[in-house]
Amino acid sequence: LEKYKIAVIPGDGIGTEVIAEGVKVLEKIAHIDGSFAFSFDYFPWGCEYYCKTGKVMDDDGLERLSKFDAIYLGAVGAPNVPDHISLRDLLIKIRQGFDQYVNLRPVKLLAGAPCPIKNINREDINMVVIRENSEGEYAGAGDWLYKGKEQEVVLQTSVFSRKGTERIIRYAYELARHENKTITSISKGNALNYSMVFWDEVFSEVGKEYPDVKQYTYLVDAAAMFFVKDPARFQVVVTSNLFGDILTDLGAAIAGGMGLAAGANINPEKKYPSMFEPIHGSAPDIAGKGIANPMASIWSAAQMLEFFGKKEWSNKIIRAIEKVLTEKTVLTADFGGKASTKAVGEEIIRQLSLLC
Amino acid sequence: LEKYKIAVIPGDGIGTEVIAEGVKVLEKIAHIDGSFAFSFDYFPWGCEYYCKTGKVMDDDGLERLSKFDAIYLGAVGAPNVPDHISLRDLLIKIRQGFDQYVNLRPVKLLAGAPCPIKNINREDINMVVIRENSEGEYAGAGDWLYKGKEQEVVLQTSVFSRKGTERIIRYAYELARHENKTITSISKGNALNYSMVFWDEVFSEVGKEYPDVKQYTYLVDAAAMFFVKDPARFQVVVTSNLFGDILTDLGAAIAGGMGLAAGANINPEKKYPSMFEPIHGSAPDIAGKGIANPMASIWSAAQMLEFFGKKEWSNKIIRAIEKVLTEKTVLTADFGGKASTKAVGEEIIRQLSLLC
Ligand SMILES: CC(C)[C@H](C(=O)O)[C@@H](O)C(=O)O
Ligand SMILES: CC(C)[C@H](C(=O)O)[C@@H](O)C(=O)O
Numbered sequence: 035l036e037k038y039k040i041a042v043i044p045g046d047g048i049g050t051e052v053i054a055e056g057v058k059v060l061e062k063i064a065h066i067d068g069s070f071a072f073s074f075d076y077f078p079w080g081c082e083y084y085c086k087t088g089k090v091m092d093d094d095g096l097e098r099l100s101k102f103d104a105i106y107l108g109a110v111g112a113p114n115v116p117d118h119i120s121l122r123d124l125l126i127k128i129r130q131g132f133d134q135y136v137n138l139r140p141v142k143l144l145a146g147a148p149c150p151i152k153n154i155n156r157e158d159i160n161m162v163v164i165r166e167n168s169e170g171e172y173a174g175a176g177d178w179l180y181k182g183k184e185q186e187v188v189l190q191t192s193v194f195s196r197k198g199t200e201r202i203i204r205y206a207y208e209l210a211r212h213e214n215k216t217i218t219s220i221s222k223g224n225a226l227n228y229s230m231v232f233w234d235e236v237f238s239e240v241g242k243e244y245p246d247v248k249q250y251t252y253l254v255d256a257a258a259m260f261f262v263k264d265p266a267r268f269q270v271v272v273t274s275n276l277f278g279d280i281l282t283d284l285g286a287a288i289a290g291g292m293g294l295a296a297g298a299n300i301n302p303e304k305k306y307p308s309m310f311e312p313i314h315g316s317a318p319d320i321a322g323k324g325i326a327n328p329m330a331s332i333w334s335a336a337q338m339l340e341f342f343g344k345k346e347w348s349n350k351i352i353r354a355i356e357k358v359l360t361e362k363t364v365l366t367a368d369f370g371g372k373a374s375t376k377a378v379g380e381e382i383i384r385q386l387s388l389l390c
Numbered sequence: 391l392e393k394y395k396i397a398v399i400p401g402d403g404i405g406t407e408v409i410a411e412g413v414k415v416l417e418k419i420a421h422i423d424g425s426f427a428f429s430f431d432y433f434p435w436g437c438e439y440y441c442k443t444g445k446v447m448d449d450d451g452l453e454r455l456s457k458f459d460a461i462y463l464g465a466v467g468a469p470n471v472p473d474h475i476s477l478r479d480l481l482i483k484i485r486q487g488f489d490q491y492v493n494l495r496p497v498k499l500l501a502g503a504p505c506p507i508k509n510i511n512r513e514d515i516n517m518v519v520i521r522e523n524s525e526g527e528y529a530g531a532g533d534w535l536y537k538g539k540e541q542e543v544v545l546q547t548s549v550f551s552r553k554g555t556e557r558i559i560r561y562a563y564e565l566a567r568h569e570n571k572t573i574t575s576i577s578k579g580n581a582l583n584y585s586m587v588f589w590d591e592v593f594s595e596v597g598k599e600y601p602d603v604k605q606y607t608y609l610v611d612a613a614a615m616f617f618v619k620d621p622a623r624f625q626v627v628v629t630s631n632l633f634g635d636i637l638t639d640l641g642a643a644i645a646g647g648m649g650l651a652a653g654a655n656i657n658p659e660k661k662y663p664s665m666f667e668p669i670h671g672s673a674p675d676i677a678g679k680g681i682a683n684p685m686a687s688i689w690s691a692a693q694m695l696e697f698f699g700k701k702e703w704s705n706k707i708i709r710a711i712e713k714v715l716t717e718k719t720v721l722t723a724d725f726g727g728k729a730s731t732k733a734v735g736e737e738i739i740r741q742l743s744l745l746c
Contacts, residue, residue, distance in 0.1 A: 111580075116587075117580030118580055118583045120580075121581065122581070126581065150507055150508055150618055151506055151507060152505075152506055152507070153506075171581070171582065176583065176584030178584055178588065184552065184553070186551065187549060187550070188550045188551075188584050188585050188588040189548065189549055189585070190547070190550070190584045190585035190586070191546070191547045191548075192545065192546040192547075193543060193544075193545055194543070195542065195544075196536075196543065197540070222635075223474050224467075224473030224478075225528050225632070225635070226527065226528075226546050227474045227478055227530055227546075228532030228534055228544050228545060229532065229544050229545070229546035231472075231474050232534065232544040254636055255635050255639035256639060258636050258639050258640040258643070259639040259640060259643040259648065261643075262506055262640065262643040262644065263506060276578070279610075279611050280610055280614050280636060281614075283612060283614050284611075284614040284615060284617075286615060287614070287615040287617075287619050292615065
């Protein structure tokens, strides 16, 4: 029996609610399959923890997490804790501390998912965004000078290393080659005269090793426009940390909403655990009501299974979600339904069983 | 007779084609009105000029432009000149050199304009984006270390000064108050732990002076999503240079396309000339064919008239554009028509005359 040790960080708000459903799905699959099993260890970190202890995550947090095969995270953030504390000290700390330099986010319009854009065929929205996840604009470097004075000035420095830039671009090229897809690099060299000129250079340099992969480049502003106007242009997308952040939320908007947006933070070398988390936040406005959509977190669990080499199970989960979306009888409020988080979780499990 | 001295920089590609129509509209209006007149001086700067002279703009360019009441610019950029040269040495140089710190871009769905989003009422898309235009991510500060070595690292530093941040936010508050609208600040404090935390502080600080203005804040990723999902949330939007760049292209996408996206680069103190330019680029793919849509550049000319205190004329131009859009008989290819740039320009002038 293969054993996978999962660290669960439900986090805040709806994070706890949606993660519970994802865990049930994983357990169900292990049960049906029989050849592997999960153990789940829970970590109470997040904003509530911060209010009690003054820390969002324990000081030895990374060390403790390093023992696990994967991290499954709900969402972090609460109105009473500044975001730059709760997020940087937990989410971003794990991403960077564990060198999860690949943030892989599917932007795919599932069967049955609503699309807000006119004249779109389902196949037109089917990309994977590979977001740099360890440095760039999120390096956290900067300075705040002359605080409170007239000449006050604040600096925020993006850091793009050769290593960091090359490896993410290479990862995307490999994926594009492997899946026989085009690659599109999204940057902003016409204005960001150091970082993005460098990014563009690396993209074209590495690209020479992949003459078989069709290569495109877009400015981030134009890309944002085309995500709406003509998303079929994009297949494998590779971009910086900040641009990936913006574009994947936009991607979520065109591909059915935040309730369906999954994400994986991967350390491809498996030197450290990877982390799977829906893109959505803790949604304080609906937290505690049991009405959040668990599909994104369940899809993230599917990404975890794929990462463990269980692609068939990953596909089955996605098909089960599509079934639930298509039948439309058990949906949460974001999709116009009245079902609870739990009910949707159960319905996905029921559909999963039917597929087996 | 009031006299306005306009410096015209048609630039590259379709820039020259669309600017010609805007100039005709301005001349027509001066002619009908009779109380003011324009003089137009042309500057051949841009990529062609660069290929001949090694400069995108003459060294004394800013000095020469400083004598004018306004600058009217088409578009800059050509495939054979690196964008970070052509843009930084002309467009960005003028914006920053003339302290045009307000980039004002309407995102408004005109009557007759196509909207790619389902279930949108025309009134739902009616915002003004106030983009910081003089510093921030576009400061151009950075470094490129260990070039070609394994430890190569590239830094790009955003610079947010107290003065620069306060004045743009104040401008937006004044506009919101004056037009009785809500204000929304778009930032990213949860990840950009210096610059955007500062931005958020200034927004809330200055906001104390405007208790009568309803104030909202969005993270840039969430904002991108809501531009598609629920644009009616936004009225006056204030944001940084880079975020404004991305969001206004996205804004163009939801409000009828780049063919309709106008912009003004304003130095509110009128110490330096302001610059009016459509948001779209030089579009090398359709350049020289005479089929580009001149509506964006004509709308930018309307912004110039408003800046000169001729709001009625500005409104009339927009109404004339709406007429052409609604009648649908003379439209360029981007709107499914077969008309030339010139024909659309002439039709707008014809509709203008009918309105007088
Ligand atoms: C919460 C925030 C720090 C995070 C990010 O910006 O990366 C989120 O928006 C995301 O996309 O995962
Ligand atoms: C051409 C480019 C430098 C410019 C910008 O990024 O500001 C353009 O995209 C714009 O929005 O005016």
